[in-house]
Every structure is written in structure tokens, then in C-alpha cells.
Amino acid sequence: MSSEAGTHSHLFHRDDYGKKMGMWLFLFTEVLLFGGLFIVYAVYRFKNHDAFHEGSAELNMVVGAINTVILLTSSLTVALSITAVQLGNRKKAIDLIMITIALAFAFLVNKYFEWYGKYEHGLFPGMEHFQQLSKGESQFFHLYFFMTGLHAIHVIVGGIFLLVIALGIKKGTVNQGNYIYLENAGLYWHLVDVIWIYLFPLFYLII
Amino acid sequence: MSEEHSTHVVSYKFNILVWLDLLIFTLVTIEVAQFDLLALTVVVALIVASIKTFLVGSYFMHLKFENKFLQRTVLGVGLLFIAVLIVLFSDYLF
Numbered sequence: 001m002s003s004e005a006g007t008h009s010h011l012f013h014r015d016d017y018g019k020k021m022g023m024w025l026f027l028f029t030e031v032l033l034f035g036g037l038f039i040v041y042a043v044y045r046f047k048n049h050d051a052f053h054e055g056s057a058e059l060n061m062v063v064g065a066i067n068t069v070i071l072l073t074s075s076l077t078v079a080l081s082i083t084a085v086q087l088g089n090r091k092k093a094i095d096l097i098m099i100t101i102a103l104a105f106a107f108l109v110n111k112y113f114e115w116y117g118k119y120e121h122g123l124f125p126g127m128e129h130f131q132q133l134s135k136g137e138s139q140f141f142h143l144y145f146f147m148t149g150l151h152a153i154h155v156i157v158g159g160i161f162l163l164v165i166a167l168g169i170k171k172g173t174v175n176q177g178n179y180i181y182l183e184n185a186g187l188y189w190h191l192v193d194v195i196w197i198y199l200f201p202l203f204y205l206i207i
Numbered sequence: 208m209s210e211e212h213s214t215h216v217v218s219y220k221f222n223i224l225v226w227l228d229l230l231i232f233t234l235v236t237i238e239v240a241q242f243d244l245l246a247l248t249v250v251v252a253l254i255v256a257s258i259k260t261f262l263v264g265s266y267f268m269h270l271k272f273e274n275k276f277l278q279r280t281v282l283g284v285g286l287l288f289i290a291v292l293i294v295l296f297s298d299y300l301f
Contacts, residue, residue, distance in 0.1 A: 024280070042296070043299065046299055065233070073226065076223065076225075079217065079266070083217055086214070186268070190264075190267050194264070197256050198256050198260075200233075201256060205252060207249045
């Protein structure tokens, strides 16, 4: 009895479960955001099947596959950093998060060259060549730029989030006994990965 | 006490095994896409993507070690989205 009373007399009440639930609720709104776009994609694709086929033939499957491997690996390094913090290995945790951020950067560099290539071929909304595309192909590329662009913004935000957590581990505010913020940053990062898991086949593979 | 949260530690090795599975499934998606199975190709791609999502959710996002309430809530949101897709396509296909 007395030992139980002891656990109640902490100065601060920490609610890790509440924080985690809050993160999940936020992730659900992200599912709504991207889910709506996937539904638009599904309808346009259904109505313009051939144009979407030709559109995805324009995209470089190898670059898409490389970026898939990069994001999957970055998800692994975040998961490993949580294990490292749980085991009390601070340096390893920070290193793993920094590798994750480097991978996020590599992803964005790939994305930049990919978009730039499309831009040089006049395949950017508003350009002269773009306006000559069929309606279906135009819809495909609008969705491609919007969805991969929105995803890239999420990669940037996730990278910043992780950098803040890495600093927290360095300062000791995120530690073996209190790592909920790392878990939440990880949850966000994995969601970004999951969205790409669907974007890759739907845009890059001619299916 | 009730405020305890999951302290399940997923080992380094197990995380790496999950990652290897994810890479294999990525290879499967790419290989399957080379065959023209008509409408089935996109269905296979989405099923493989969902298996990958299940792996990321269960192990990387630690859902397998969370309490039942959170697990069911996440499952519920996933099923809701699938239901929306089914209702939408029941409208377009017929």
C-alpha cells in the first residue's frame, strides 16, 4: 500500500499514453488528407486508364525504387534508434537518427532531380508542352506533382522533428526513462514511409 | 499502475529482419508489375503494399505491443478507409 502511494506522489504527472494517443489521432487526420487524394487518383485513373498508363511510363521506375529503399531503410534506422534509447545507448541512438536525416536528405535530392527532369521536358503544370497533354495525362501529372510534393513536405517536417529529438537526446531531456517524443517522431516518420509505400506502385509502376 | 506504457524492446536483429522482409516485398511488387495481369496487377500491388504497411505498423510502429484499444482504433480507421473505397467503386463500377 505504502509503495503504491509513493508512485502517486511524483511532482509531475506524466501521461505518455495520452501523448501517444494524441499522435495517433493526428496520424488519422493525415490518413484523411492523403486518403482523399488517393480517392481522387482512383476515380481519375478509373476514367482515364490508358492515359494513366502512359503517364506512369514517363516516370523513372528505378529512381522510384531507389527512393523506396531509402525510405524503408530510414524507417529501420528510426526503429533501431528507439531500441538504442530503450537500452540506454545514447550515442548510438543519436547516430541512428542522424543517419535517418541523411537518408531523408538523399530522398529529397533524388526527388529534386526527378522533378527537374520533368520540368526540363516541359512536364510541369502551366508549361506550354503540359497544356498539350491529353486530359487524362494532365490529371496524372497534376496528381503526381501534388501528391509527391505534399509527401516531400512531410519528409522535410519529419526530418526537422527528428533533428529536434536528436538534440533532446544529446541534452538528456529524451532518455531511457522518457522517450515518448522519440516514439512520436518515429510514428510520424513511419507514416511518411507508409504513404510512399502506396505512392510508389501507383505512380511509378505501370500497373 | 495504469499509466505504465509499453516497454517492450524490439531487438536490433528483429528490426533488421522486418526491414529485409520489406525489401523482399518491394522486389515482389516490382516483379509482379512486369506481367500484364490487367486489372489484377493493381490489386496485387495494393495487397503487397498493405502487407508492407502491416509490417511497418506492427513492428516499427510497435502496434503489436500496444494495448487492445489503440490496436482496434487503428484497425477501425483502416477498415473505414477501405469501406469508403468499396462504396465509391460500387458506384463507379455498376
